[in-house]
Amino acid sequence: MAGTLYTYYRSGAAHRVRIALALKGISYQSVAIHLVRGEQLRPEYRAINPQARVPAFQLPSGEILLQSPAILEYLEETAPKPPLLPADPIARAKVRAVAAIIGCDIHPINNVAVLNALRALGQGPDAVQTWIADWINRGFTAVEQLIGAEDWCFGAGPGLADIFLVPQIFSARRFKLDLAPYPRIRRIEALAAAHPAFTAAAPEHQPDAE
Amino acid sequence: MAGTLYTYYRSGAAHRVRIALALKGISYQSVAIHLVRGEQLRPEYRAINPQARVPAFQLPSGEILLQSPAILEYLEETAPKPPLLPADPIARAKVRAVAAIIGCDIHPINNVAVLNALRALGQGPDAVQTWIADWINRGFTAVEQLIGAEDWCFGAGPGLADIFLVPQIFSARRFKLDLAPYPRIRRIEALAAAHPAFTAAAPEHQPDAE
Numbered sequence: 001m002a003g004t005l006y007t008y009y010r011s012g013a014a015h016r017v018r019i020a021l022a023l024k025g026i027s028y029q030s031v032a033i034h035l036v037r038g039e040q041l042r043p044e045y046r047a048i049n050p051q052a053r054v055p056a057f058q059l060p061s062g063e064i065l066l067q068s069p070a071i072l073e074y075l076e077e078t079a080p081k082p083p084l085l086p087a088d089p090i091a092r093a094k095v096r097a098v099a100a101i102i103g104c105d106i107h108p109i110n111n112v113a114v115l116n117a118l119r120a121l122g123q124g125p126d127a128v129q130t131w132i133a134d135w136i137n138r139g140f141t142a143v144e145q146l147i148g149a150e151d152w153c154f155g156a157g158p159g160l161a162d163i164f165l166v167p168q169i170f171s172a173r174r175f176k177l178d179l180a181p182y183p184r185i186r187r188i189e190a191l192a193a194a195h196p197a198f199t200a201a202a203p204e205h206q207p208d209a210e
Numbered sequence: 211m212a213g214t215l216y217t218y219y220r221s222g223a224a225h226r227v228r229i230a231l232a233l234k235g236i237s238y239q240s241v242a243i244h245l246v247r248g249e250q251l252r253p254e255y256r257a258i259n260p261q262a263r264v265p266a267f268q269l270p271s272g273e274i275l276l277q278s279p280a281i282l283e284y285l286e287e288t289a290p291k292p293p294l295l296p297a298d299p300i301a302r303a304k305v306r307a308v309a310a311i312i313g314c315d316i317h318p319i320n321n322v323a324v325l326n327a328l329r330a331l332g333q334g335p336d337a338v339q340t341w342i343a344d345w346i347n348r349g350f351t352a353v354e355q356l357i358g359a360e361d362w363c364f365g366a367g368p369g370l371a372d373i374f375l376v377p378q379i380f381s382a383r384r385f386k387l388d389l390a391p392y393p394r395i396r397r398i399e400a401l402a403a404a405h406p407a408f409t410a411a412a413p414e415h416q417p418d419a420e
Contacts, residue, residue: 065304114319
């Protein structure tokens with residue numbers, strides 16, 4: 001497999017897909033879409049993704065896949081090695097639950113569109129910072145209780161929960177959150193910092209990083 | 211299979227799981243958790259779900275599954291008939307993308323916790339109503355372009371995208387949104403209104419409905 005990833009270095013959702021592609025050893029082209037400059041709103045990008053967000057992943061056939069949770073499941077189904085999910089259905093559900101806490105209940109509430117909407121309602125920088133910290137802390141409190149006490153989130157190798165968690169940790173650090181209450185999450189951060197797929201996918205190592 | 215669903219009649223996420231259980235003919239017990247009265251915050255419920263949200267689905271073995279996207283994938287893996295996803299990986303990714311637009315980028319931004327956070331920032335009823343309408347309209351504009359022109363979202367039978375869409379339509383109606391711009395979405399609404407699994411799962415037919 002190969003493909004084209006429409007990405008932005010600091011997008012947590014694109015970051016997830018970059019990690020999965022690196023873990024599975026799938027080569028791809030990157031096309032940077034500068035979200036702060038509004039490049040996602042151009043008609044030519046809306047033709048690729050009507051939702052005007054990143055990531056989008058274009059297959060060599062021309063088919064375009066949207067939404068990181070869907071892209072990640074596609075990669076798992078079509079390039080199963082190394083697996084991002086365990087084999088047992090209950091174990092898979094536990095991994096996917098942590099992914100969903102981050103992917104549904106932390107990340108979207110802090111994305112640039114929502115923060116801009118808050119600012120448009122007259123909320124200042126302190127209120128926005130408190131908003132971000134509050135949603136990350138609520139989610140991380142649950143994640144900390146649900147992931148394992150050693151190794152990666154759910155076992156000896158990185159998987160889907162780690163793929164969601166590591167970009168969210170990046171965002172938490174960017175907004176200067178105190179992660180001291182989350183020793184398990186900090187353990188995953190340290191593991192990722194030493195893993196070549198995670199470092200290759202990191203925002204600061206992308207061609208469009210500023 | 212059987213199980214116990216921790217649910218609230220008006221929770222969109224619990225509504226999704228009720229639809230899937232009805233479609234697959236899985237019998238279950240309902241335990242109502244009254245979100246407006248704060249029953250989800252009680253220690254005995256936090257022991258079931260550390261995130262203090264509904265739904266949670268307890269298997270007869272005692273195992274507890276959290277987060278509706280994870281529960282739905284579990285049900286699909288363990289009770290595959292009728293299927294909620296097509297067989298082809300690209301087709302599956304397209305269904306899951308619509309589910310994720312609703313599950314990540316509409317619903318969580320309008321849930322009761324976020325709306326209460328907006329109110330705590332001093333936003334009044336009009337601002338909250340505009341907030342809700344704006345996120346539903348942004349998401350529905352993309353969904354309208356991504357689903358099919360006839361039948362259910364992606365084919366002759368209801369599937370995962372319909373399971374996410376119908377509760378979101380319910381929420382849009384509750385907040386009195388104008389759905390005239392979305393004829394495809396209104397078509398799904400009409401199909402669901404005539405389908406026994408969807409009517410059995412509807413908020414107004416739950417034992418805890420008020």
